[in-house]
Amino acid sequence: MTFHISLVGNPNTGKTTLFNKLAGTRQKVGNWAGVTVDCKTGVFIRGSERVDMTDLPGIYSLNNQTGGMDETIARRFLTQEDYDVIVNVVDATNLKRNLKLTQELVALGRPMVIVLTMTDLARKLNIMPDVARLSKNIGVPVVDGYQQSMSELQATLLSLFHRLPTALDTLLQREASQPTPVRDISVWLHQVVTGRSQAKNITDKIDQIVLHPWLGIPIFLLAMYAMFAIAIGVGSLFIDPIDTFAGYWFVTFPSYWMTQLGVPDGLIVVLANGLGGGVQLVASFIPVIGFLYICLSILEDSGYMARAAFIVDRIMSSIGLPGQAFIPLLLGFGCNVPSIMATRSLTNVKQRMLTMAMAPFMSCGARLAVYVMFVSVFFRDKGGLLVFGLYLFGILVAVGTAWIFRKQLFRDVRVSVLMEMPHYHRPRWSNVGLSSWHKVRSFVLRAGKTIVLVSAILTILNAIPSWKASEEGAKPSALAQIGQMMTPIFSPIGMGEDNWPAAVGVFTGVLAKEAVVGTMDTLYTDMARADVSSSSENTLIEYESPLSNLLGVVALLGENLSGAVSTFTDPLGLTSVTEAKNQALTAGSYQMLVLFDGWKGAFSYLVFVLLYTPCAATIGALMKEGGLLWTIVIVAWSTSVAYVAAVFSFQLLTFASHPVSASLTLGLATAWLIAFIVALKVWVKPKVDKNIIAVG
Amino acid sequence: MVLSELQKNQIAVIREVTHPQEEMQRQLLALGFDPGENVQLMTKAPFGHTLQIKVGTTLVAMHSDDAKYVYLCDLL
Numbered sequence: 001m002t003f004h005i006s007l008v009g010n011p012n013t014g015k016t017t018l019f020n021k022l023a024g025t026r027q028k029v030g031n032w033a034g035v036t037v038d039c040k041t042g043v044f045i046r047g048s049e050r051v052d053m054t055d056l057p058g059i060y061s062l063n064n065q066t067g068g069m070d071e072t073i074a075r076r077f078l079t080q081e082d083y084d085v086i087v088n089v090v091d092a093t094n095l096k097r098n099l100k101l102t103q104e105l106v107a108l109g110r111p112m113v114i115v116l117t118m119t120d121l122a123r124k125l126n127i128m129p130d131v132a133r134l135s136k137n138i139g140v141p142v143v144d145g146y147q148q149s150m151s152e153l154q155a156t157l158l159s160l161f162h163r164l165p166t167a168l169d170t171l172l173q174r175e176a177s178q179p180t181p182v183r184d185i186s187v188w189l190h191q192v193v194t195g196r197s198q199a200k201n202i203t204d205k206i207d208q209i210v211l212h213p214w215l216g217i218p219i220f221l222l223a224m225y226a227m228f229a230i231a232i233g234v235g236s237l238f239i240d241p242i243d244t245f246a247g248y249w250f251v252t253f254p255s256y257w258m259t260q261l262g263v264p265d266g267l268i269v270v271l272a273n274g275l276g277g278g279v280q281l282v283a284s285f286i287p288v289i290g291f292l293y294i295c296l297s298i299l300e301d302s303g304y305m306a307r308a309a310f311i312v313d314r315i316m317s318s319i320g321l322p323g324q325a326f327i328p329l330l331l332g333f334g335c336n337v338p339s340i341m342a343t344r345s346l347t348n349v350k351q352r353m354l355t356m357a358m359a360p361f362m363s364c365g366a367r368l369a370v371y372v373m374f375v376s377v378f379f380r381d382k383g384g385l386l387v388f389g390l391y392l393f394g395i396l397v398a399v400g401t402a403w404i405f406r407k408q409l410f411r412d413v414r415v416s417v418l419m420e421m422p423h424y425h426r427p428r429w430s431n432v433g434l435s436s437w438h439k440v441r442s443f444v445l446r447a448g449k450t451i452v453l454v455s456a457i458l459t460i461l462n463a464i465p466s467w468k469a470s471e472e473g474a475k476p477s478a479l480a481q482i483g484q485m486m487t488p489i490f491s492p493i494g495m496g497e498d499n500w501p502a503a504v505g506v507f508t509g510v511l512a513k514e515a516v517v518g519t520m521d522t523l524y525t526d527m528a529r530a531d532v533s534s535s536s537e538n539t540l541i542e543y544e545s546p547l548s549n550l551l552g553v554v555a556l557l558g559e560n561l562s563g564a565v566s567t568f569t570d571p572l573g574l575t576s577v578t579e580a581k582n583q584a585l586t587a588g589s590y591q592m593l594v595l596f597d598g599w600k601g602a603f604s605y606l607v608f609v610l611l612y613t614p615c616a617a618t619i620g621a622l623m624k625e626g627g628l629l630w631t632i633v634i635v636a637w638s639t640s641v642a643y644v645a646a647v648f649s650f651q652l653l654t655f656a657s658h659p660v661s662a663s664l665t666l667g668l669a670t671a672w673l674i675a676f677i678v679a680l681k682v683w684v685k686p687k688v689d690k691n692i693i694a695v696g
Numbered sequence: 697m698v699l700s701e702l703q704k705n706q707i708a709v710i711r712e713v714t715h716p717q718e719e720m721q722r723q724l725l726a727l728g729f730d731p732g733e734n735v736q737l738m739t740k741a742p743f744g745h746t747l748q749i750k751v752g753t754t755l756v757a758m759h760s761d762d763a764k765y766v767y768l769c770d771l772l
Contacts, residue, residue: 060726314743
């Protein structure tokens with residue numbers, strides 16, 4: 001026999017834990033029709049019997065019309081969908097409030113079972129309800145979900161399901177007799193809890209320290225630092241090995257064998273370098289994202305996340321965001337991709353979209369690589385100051401963005417916080433593991449598509465030759481040729497016509513910001529050698545055997561792990577800035593020094609690189625979390641701001657030499673930014689409500 | 697007396713909740729802010745604006761702007 005049950009309950013009741021206990025790994029996450037709210041379904045089988053479970057979002061009430069997507073989904077499911085039994089998950093330590101929802105569920109008149117969770121804590125607090133009495137008072141079977149093992153609980157539930165009247169029976173019965181009104185909670189609770197609660201429980205004790213007026217902030221900073229060091233620091237130790245591994249299996253290996261089999265070069269470039277390279281890029285993000293999700297799940301599951309939000313609430317509310325928005329923004333300094341993904345913790349959609357718009361301005365680790373390169377060439381004396389200034393400038397632009405977007409798009413957003421702070425408990429590894437796994441998987445599947453596409457297009461452009469003949473001064477690739485055509489656009493930010501590698505860097509930087517370094521390094525070195533026709537060099541692939549690749553990966557991993565200690569003392573990798581001073585200038589660097597024509601142009605270029613469009617991977621994450629419209633707005637906005645800021649920087653630095661043209665350029669740039677801000681209100685605002693995305 | 701005026705660790709009983717915003721009013725009731733229920737101010741966040749309140753056995757974080765709509769019975 002088959003049953004279809006739905007799990008319903010308040011948030012923080014241990015509903016997910018119960019679901020994981022019953023389903024184990026036999027669960028999957030899909031989408032509710034039409035919205036991107038995760039829909040978890042699972043199954044357990046005992047003998048010939050099968051129980052399908054749907055885990056509904058945690059809700060306090062079915063009647064909150066304005067309560068957001070979660071309530072709507074739960075209400076729609078419970079009243080319209082086809083299911084056999086409601087399993088109401090009730091927190092035994094908080095009966096009175098949990099039973100409010102139970103009242104609404106009983107009123108639905110469907111077959112129902114109540115499972116009590118947190119009964120271990122309830123016993124400890126001496127408020128354990130009398131299960132038999134509660135069941136009698138409500139008229140619904142009640143089960144203690146904590147005490148029983150997985151198999152016992154499955155058996156108990158199944159036997160209860162068999163004894164319940166079927167949905168049809170209840171319906172017929174209700175037709176026949178007047179429905180009895182649902183009784184008051186005080187009647188339900190009559191003589192159920194006989195113990196008297198102990199005055200201080202463990203949560204209150206921990207909160208006294210964690211939320212202490214003085215200790216609260218240092219503890220918060222320590223927790224954030226630990227998360228940052230683990231997610232970004234430890235996660236990035238695995239990037240190189242995974243990158244090498246994926247690069248081998250998706251790019252080198254297929255392209256070698258396709259060459260052997262006589263597949264045309266063009267096709268190899270498209271398949272191996274384009275698509276394979278895209279897959280490689282997605283794979284290289286998995287370790288950081290995986291570690292981040294593990295850290296976030298631990299913070300969430302232990303109950304600390306709500307406290308962290310509480311501590312920084314005041315600071316964040318001054319820019320119109322709740323405390324929870326702090327964590328995504330902080331993560332942005334490591335990598336913008338997990339930062340965008342972490343905005344999920346925000347339940348208010350508009351606040352979430354605002355946070356997404358701010359996140360790309362947090363200067364990520366990849367951009368640091370670009371700064372380091374420029375510091376080594378142009379700013380040897382004041383490198384630290386410059387880098388610090390750029391980070392600070394990014395934060396200022398993010399705050400400005402929040403201010404403008406809020407004024408133009410989300411004027412009605414009220415910063416109100418009304419958030420339950422769950423009891424502390426030890427994180428359950430099954431919860432942490434399963435939730436991280438689901439999220440990494442959905443990143444690979446959904447954001448991966450965009451990343452692969454964008455990177456494939458850029459890689460292919462980079463690999464195919466220019467359409468111009470070499471006598472006309474053709475550049476090594478179509479991408480370089482486009483870069484050359486683009487240089488006039490960048491002349492107001494101080495890029496000379498001959499400085500086309502910098503323009504190409506802007507393009508490859510979209511792929512991944514650190515690609516700016518690789519591109520410029522290669523192109524400037526080529527120019528220095530006055531050997532422009534070396535395009536074939538890039539596509540030439542050295543073949544190695546799978547075994548030697550594997551050995552290389554393991555060696556790389558070992559090397560990275562042995563250097564792990566430094567990631568805890570310097571998770572941002574800022575020591576590289578001081579090291580840059582001592583590097584010798586290469587031929588390429590001299591070329592760079594000549595072409596940028598002094599530090600003013602170089603500085604403006606750095607400002608541009610700091611702010612301009614998020615990289616392909618971040619765009620992928622934005623598409624997944626924010627939808628197409630919001631992604632376009634963010635990309636256009638960040639690129640506009642970057643351009644205008646860079647123009648301002650260069651024109652003001654060189655104002656004395658050409659005051660008239662500088663004033664004109666500055667005026668035009670300002671006009672563009674104003675036009676953009678006006679367009680936000682006129683053109684984007686009416687559309688944004690319809691394109692709004694739901695919470696996952 | 698209203699909830700935002702409560703001193704740290706003081707316990708009081710809710711008289712009524714009348715938040716002008718319907719959504720907030722509903723959420724407050726759903727979280728257990730019912731007349732007759734005990735409330736206690738556990739702590740204030742740094743810079744004072746956000747409060748940690750225990751209502752019944754539930755811990756809730758809320759702004760003092762919203763807490764002023766929770767009216768309390770006179771303290772014993």
